[in-house]
Amino acid sequence: MASPKKTGNIGSQEERFLKAFEEYSDALFRHATLRISDRERAIDIVHDTFTKVWTYLRNGHEIETYRPFLYKVLNNLIIDEYRKQKELSLDTLLEREGVDEGSFEELSLSTVEALAATIDGKQALNLIDSLPDVYKEVLLFRFVDELGPREISILTEESENVISVRIHRGLKMLREKIEAETNVREESRVQHAKFK
Amino acid sequence: MKRFSAQLKKKADNIRLRAAEKRDLRERLVSYMEYHPLPADSVKIHSEPVQMEFFKVFHISAKYIRTAMAMTAVFIFIITPFLAEKTVPGDILYPVKGLTEDIRGSLNLTPYEKVAWETKRLERRVAEARLLEKEGKLTPEVEAGVLVAVQGHKSAAEAQIKSLQTTDSDGAGLAQMTFSSVLDVQTAILRSDISDTTAIGTLSVAITSVLEAGRSDAKTEGLNAPVSFERLMAQLEIETTRAYELLTSNESVATASEQSDTRRRLTDLEFKIKDASSKHESDPEEAVSELRTVWSDLQKLITFMTDINVRQSVSIESLVPIVLTSEERKEILVNKYEALVADLVRLDNAMEIMIIMDPDSVETIKSTLPEVNDLITLATSSIASSSLAEAEVTIVSARVLIDSMMQMAGISAESSEDILDDFDKGSTTSSHTNTEVEVDPDDDKIISSSSTPTITNPSTTPVAS
Numbered sequence: 150m151a152s153p154k155k156t157g158n159i160g161s162q163e164e165r166f167l168k169a170f171e172e173y174s175d176a177l178f179r180h181a182t183l184r185i186s187d188r189e190r191a192i193d194i195v196h197d198t199f200t201k202v203w204t205y206l207r208n209g210h211e212i213e214t215y216r217p218f219l220y221k222v223l224n225n226l227i228i229d230e231y232r233k234q235k236e237l238s239l240d241t242l243l244e245r246e247g248v249d250e251g252s253f254e255e256l257s258l259s260t261v262e263a264l265a266a267t268i269d270g271k272q273a274l275n276l277i278d279s280l281p282d283v284y285k286e287v288l289l290f291r292f293v294d295e296l297g298p299r300e301i302s303i304l305t306e307e308s309e310n311v312i313s314v315r316i317h318r319g320l321k322m323l324r325e326k327i328e329a330e331t332n333v334r335e336e337s338r339v340q341h342a343k344f345k
Numbered sequence: 346m347k348r349f350s351a352q353l354k355k356k357a358d359n360i361r362l363r364a365a366e367k368r369d370l371r372e373r374l375v376s377y378m379e380y381h382p383l384p385a386d387s388v389k390i391h392s393e394p395v396q397m398e399f400f401k402v403f404h405i406s407a408k409y410i411r412t413a414m415a416m417t418a419v420f421i422f423i424i425t426p427f428l429a430e431k432t433v434p435g436d437i438l439y440p441v442k443g444l445t446e447d448i449r450g451s452l453n454l455t456p457y458e459k460v461a462w463e464t465k466r467l468e469r470r471v472a473e474a475r476l477l478e479k480e481g482k483l484t485p486e487v488e489a490g491v492l493v494a495v496q497g498h499k500s501a502a503e504a505q506i507k508s509l510q511t512t513d514s515d516g517a518g519l520a521q522m523t524f525s526s527v528l529d530v531q532t533a534i535l536r537s538d539i540s541d542t543t544a545i546g547t548l549s550v551a552i553t554s555v556l557e558a559g560r561s562d563a564k565t566e567g568l569n570a571p572v573s574f575e576r577l578m579a580q581l582e583i584e585t586t587r588a589y590e591l592l593t594s595n596e597s598v599a600t601a602s603e604q605s606d607t608r609r610r611l612t613d614l615e616f617k618i619k620d621a622s623s624k625h626e627s628d629p630e631e632a633v634s635e636l637r638t639v640w641s642d643l644q645k646l647i648t649f650m651t652d653i654n655v656r657q658s659v660s661i662e663s664l665v666p667i668v669l670t671s672e673e674r675k676e677i678l679v680n681k682y683e684a685l686v687a688d689l690v691r692l693d694n695a696m697e698i699m700i701i702m703d704p705d706s707v708e709t710i711k712s713t714l715p716e717v718n719d720l721i722t723l724a725t726s727s728i729a730s731s732s733l734a735e736a737e738v739t740i741v742s743a744r745v746l747i748d749s750m751m752q753m754a755g756i757s758a759e760s761s762e763d764i765l766d767d768f769d770k771g772s773t774t775s776s777h778t779n780t781e782v783e784v785d786p787d788d789d790k791i792i793s794s795s796s797t798p799t800i801t802n803p804s805t806t807p808v809a810s
Contacts, residue, residue, distance in 0.1 A: 163378065170371060174362060174367060175367075179357055179361060183357065192362070192370060196370055207381060207382075270350070270353035270356065273353055274356040292353045295354070
């Protein structure tokens with residue numbers, strides 16, 4: 150419900166906005182880079198994020214806490230970027246991957262923890278880009294940007310259960326990829342050792 | 346997960362804007378800000394927040410709105426009506442009082458409750474009218490308004506009683522009697538005001554006329570309204586319980602004398618109820634009639650206990666007179682009898698020592714004395730036989746005669762004492778009264794007395810010339 154209120158201090162608004170840029174631009178860039186795997190494009194997206202927020206302020210809105218708002222805008226821009234880049238629509242992608250609520254096992258935090266404990270985080274970052282975006286998005290939000298499932302659900306406008314399921318499946322997929330890569334490396338090593 | 350997360354984060358932290366990139370990005374952003382500045386008089390719009398409790402994007406002020414609404418509601422529905430309760434016609438908040446009363450009236454579901462409420466409203470109007478008159482705040486408009494209101498509440502109560510008659514005739518009868526009692530009390534208050542002060546205005550007189558007209562109708566209809574014995578007994582049981590509870594709750598505010606007076610009247614009423622109950626089989630109509638009287642008196646008593654205006658204006662005795670027991674009546678009669686005898690002795694002594702100078706007075710006294718003696722003899726026997734009514738009449742008659750004789754003799758209380766003293770000192774012949782009194786040793790109260798007056802035959806006593 151809108152309740153107009155006279156603003157008193159434009160200068161402080163600009164200061165806050167620029168302060169938010171200093172504080173969050175790196176985190177936003179990181180997230181965008183990991184999502185779209187394009188550094189230059191990520192910079193542009195971060196720029197667009199901040200200009201959109203500035204426009205929002207110009208329209209008379211007030212932002213009490215910048216961080217969640219910036220992530221929300223960023224996420225929307227990344228989705229727009231996907232739509233431009235990918236052949237398949239996001240909806241179709243979601244349909245393929247399934248958006249059911251998942252099993253109890255997948256919803257359980259302890260299951261996610263146990264699963265994450267088996268994965269090498271350093272290797273995971275290299276492989277995370279190969280995951281479908283629906284999983285990449287939630288894993289980055291969760292483990293890089295350190296948002297909780299509830300916050301992620303609000304950002305992505307999905308239910309918490311869907312987010313929890315995606316985290317679980319994303320980790321599982323990541324582990325499978327890491328294991329597959331490890332196996333490939335091992336085979337390659339063995340082969341190399343054979344021919345020596 | 347902590348390890349995985351820490352590892353992932355640590356590796357991810359390497360992905361960051363280079364200094365130059367960040368600088369360029371900032372410059373682009375500042376340029377954009379300069380080209381698209383914030384309006385100088387921008388009006389902030391508080392939009393609906395992104396629903397993130399953890400981050401709190403927008404400050405929600407709904408709680409302040411809720412608080413303000415709650416306070417407004419408290420002010421409108423509690424404070425204002427409370428303040429309006431004390432108002433009188435002409436005050437700003439007085440219409441609120443009327444509205445509150447209407448709302449309270451609508452909450453009454455049964456016609457009996459409606460009658461009770463209209464009666465209460467009538468009492469309030471009378472109290473307001475009295476206050477306005479005493480404070481001199483009456484204007485012609487206010488006066489007319491109050492009179493219309495009193496008439497209106499009276500008519501509304503009567504209408505509700507008529508309506509009640511179709512569904513609950515017993516209830517209608519009770520309501521009628523209660524209404525009649527209220528009118529009695531209010532009329533008594535107004536009469537008290539009228540008699541107490543010469544400055545009383547026309548409003549009290551006008552209201553008294555309205556109430557008395559209603560009272561007369563109510564009394565007639567109340568007498569005619571049929572109420573069963575059982576219903577009366579049940580309601581009396583409830584009301585007496587209520588009265589005793591009020592008595593107990595008033596202990597801290599009422600004086601011991603007031604408590605005693607009230608308790609005495611309640612006891613009287615209970616005796617009457619028992620008496621009526623015992624008569625029910627043999628004389629049901631008489632029993633119901635007695636219970637009706639008890640009901641009316643009980644309502645007046647309850648009004649007296651609950652309404653400070655009533656207590657300040659009229660005495661409890663005028664509303665609900667004490668009903669003396671036989672023993673009390675007898676005791677009073679004995680006291681009066683003794684006083685009569687004592688005065689007769691003084692008169693006799695006065696005659697003996699010849700202080701009465703006027704021969705005509707002497708003659709009149711002599712001719713009246715036999716009659717007085719006869720009356721006293723009759724009173725003695727009536728008291729002894731507990732014919733109290735007869736004794737009362739006899740004693741009253743004797744009292745009148747003795748008073749007139751003493752007046753003729755010019756005997757006052759003081760001079761008669763002197764006469765007795767002189768008589769004791771110097772007289773050798775005397776006629777005296779033997780009064781044998783039996784006294785309770787525990788509290789020195791007179792239990793009984795028997796007097797045998799001996800009056801000197803006036804014909805043998807020399808009369809001073």
